[in-house]
Amino acid sequence: MTADAASAPVGKTGAAGPAAAPHGPGARTATAYLRYVAGKLAGAAVSLLAVLVTSFFLFRLIPGDPVKFMTGGRQVSAEQFAHYRAQFGLDLPMWQQFTDYCGKALTGDLGTSYQFNAPVIDKITEALPNTLLLTGTAFVIYTLLGIFLGTRSAWRHGRLGDRLNTGLALTLYSVPSFWLGLLLIVTLSVGIGPLPGLFPTGGMESGGEEGFAYVVDVAHHLVLPVVTLVAVEYGQTLLVTRSALMDEMGSDYLTTARAKGLRDDLVRRRHAVPNALLPTVTLIFINLGRTVAGVILVETVFSWPGLGGLFYQALSVPDLPLVQGLFLVFAAAVIVMNTLADLIYPLLDPRVGR
Amino acid sequence: MDTNDQYGGHHRTPARVPLGRTPARAPLGRTPRRARLVAAAGAAALALSAGLATPLSPAPSQAHAADDDGKKVLTVAVAQSVDSLSPFLAVRLLSTSIHRLTYEYLTNYDPEDNSVVPGFANKWESSPDKLTWTYTIRSDSKWSDGEQATAEDAAWTFNTMMTDPGAATANGSFVSNFEKVTAPSPTQLVIELKKPQATMTALDVPIVPKHVWEKVDDYSKFNNDKDFPVVGNGPFVLTDYKPDSYVRLKANKDFWRGAPKFDELVFRYYKDQDAAVSALRKGEVSFVAGSPSLTPAQAASLKGEKNIHVNDAPGRRFYALATNPGARARNGETMGDGHPSLLDQRVRNALFKAVDREAVIDKVFQGHAVEGAGYIPPRFSPYFWKPSPGQELTYDPDEAGRMLDRAGLKKNADGRRIGKDGKPITYRVLCHATDPNDKAIGQYLQEWWGELGIGVTLNCLDNVTDPWLAGEYDLAFDGWSVNPDPDFVLSIHTCAALPATPEETGATDNFICDKTYDELYARQLAEYDPDKRAAIVKRMESRLYDLGYMNVMAYPNAVEAYRTDQIESITTMPAKAGNIYGQDGYWSWWSAAPADSGDSSGGSSSTGVVVGIVAGVVVLAGAGAFFTLRRRATADERE
16 A cells, blocks of 8 residues: 555645644644745845845946936036935935835835836836736646646657657747747737738737726737747756656555556556655746746847846936836745745645654 | 647646656556646647637637727837926927827827928917017917916927926927917917027927926926826827837817727837837737837838738938048037048048948848938928938949049059158048948948048947047948927028037037038028028028038838738828828827727737636646546655
């Protein structure tokens, strides 16, 4: 019964973790888990603090005086110049700028964008939903697709189907996303030959629609950028899933499961895949953290009004408050997601965290 | 169509899954077959809807979609983000263009020849001492909320800029010479000056409605982008704005000069110019802004395309090679590290004589530019100046070599020219890393000047501002957009524009400070007679040419394109041959007439939406059916 012993915990622990608590060993497990959680949370807090400090100093290394850049090419009197510097707080000593920044950041005030003359937090919350819609949709699709195809590939590795599958995934994985995006625009958006243009060339909406028509309109605009992202990204998940599953495939417990008379499909789904999922879960959470940062190239090609494009614009000034704020949000998202992954590992695999 | 298959394949995949699982028992065989059926139905529906789409929306005419209610919409593809919609803060071209469309300025420029024509003011006159200007404000202009627009609004706008530093952010320089602004009557505006100023008919300041704007607390923070429609009195009213998505304007039917012919004007964002060109080709937009200009490759790909007109027009920019004249501040302290040999006019002139401007036009701009001459581009005809044949620095590398010999820069045994310090000369040329023209011409310079025995180091940076303002360059690629009134581009070469101290920043372009030029500048600013003033401006250009600190290589064209099946006619500026996007005035969008076909751009294709809906429903239904069947299959298995 080695097979059940090895494969069962994975399925059970996820649901039955708390249920195990009343038992002696279970209680110990719970304390160990709590200790583990506390350690991970503390680590995350330290990382966040480090990011806060880094974000302030890192971007001050970019050459360029924001006020000079913004007023370059215009007639600006010395008084106006001084007014700008004072308005942006650039006339204060560096340490004071830093303490001001930290103090405000802790209360959620990320300052005012130089170029847009608006609170950084407003600019971020304006673009964040757009980015999440794009990257989140793509994330769900490429993760499911990657796991699904990866499992199939591993199960029948070496066969033609597997080779085609991995070959295509690798090819698309190495394609530059902006190039694929432009190609999709030229073919599916403008139309080529007898094929009509089916999708909008860019943007997130046509403007002016409301209610259900608006949802449909946005979905319509969403198709090509999502397809681009999925095409470029799913290969990674596919390959990781495939190799992890292949590692498991020689295991004794699978032979036992088959010997029990289980259908091949069930052997894969109930026994092999759950055990092989750990590396994929890591990847999923890394990708999830990245979804916030947006995708500069795809957002640019499809004119998607998201955070990636905002970051690019902020860097080119440099619009220090905006750059800092975005950096903070991006880094925080990755840290939070990694911490979540850390917290979930012990539930997936009880060996972790003991 | 690999990509298409990729997309279709991905939707089909879940449906194909059950087929792989069949090795099991017979009763289960039913399930996969059902799934297959669903898949087949889905695929069929998709194919059907795609087929349905074909006759309805062949690519070019996809643009139909005049709005459902038959509104004529003019859609313009733009890339630049709005910095602010407040006229007190906005400086970017797109934002100021929107203000041109939504507010009146005291005066405007004739699209025919850039001469001054009435705007918010009907008439204007100056006092004999040149210090008081009296404008008669038109009485037929109403704000879009129904209030009468009066001289009081103008006086309030100027006074706010003069007293509130936040309101002076964008246009403060226009009022810096104002002593007092009053509105003795609703139709009379009086501006008193500290010193005479010839630019009083070129005050490019949007006049805002006092009754709306006096309620604003802090002009340095208010972006005017929350409450729509925005009250204005221009040919269009700003009705909606979504950052980096679109800016929407509707025609002001009561505009005093006459209503625009399109009902709506939409600026839509295409952050990638190739994507914008695709959108034009498809008809999703009517116009692609030449800002930046379309690349020669994009222009070439659009030429000859049915229903598309490429407007390759004389631009308003000059493109020059600036030379560091030994940067210094107003207090006399020197700055930076310009090469001392460049202080010799013969050297500067010799360098320019070795620049093949024809090659620059043909090879770099691929014909989309005009060879440079004077400082102000030919489209501003009253001020355009050309060097006389004897004065002109024609391309002549041999003569350039002799000039350098005469200047004492002899060649050494290796053929390198030696400076006064005994070292071979290598000039650092500051270039914009984002500008391919800079880089291409930089390489030519290495070749041309290399033959003279002079080395060239190209210093291409994302941000040239810092070394530039510090005077740390020998030569630099330089360029400015010129306004119908040339005062600004002339002022940036005066001694007064130098920074007060090396630590400060001045409005100076490249540290030129020349007494003769300054005297002429002061004279033109006080000369109210247009012809006399133009004559002085031309003398300034001549002086600038001889000095050799600003060598104009080319006037790049504005290259833009629009669909002739959506826009029947549109006014360029100047009218004979000129640009459309970014004019001085609202002429292009105000005058644009929709094509007879009734097509206009902007809406997404309704067929596309139908296809989208059908595809979405099919996919959802397929997925739903698949999971239902799957669950049932698993249940079977358990039993």
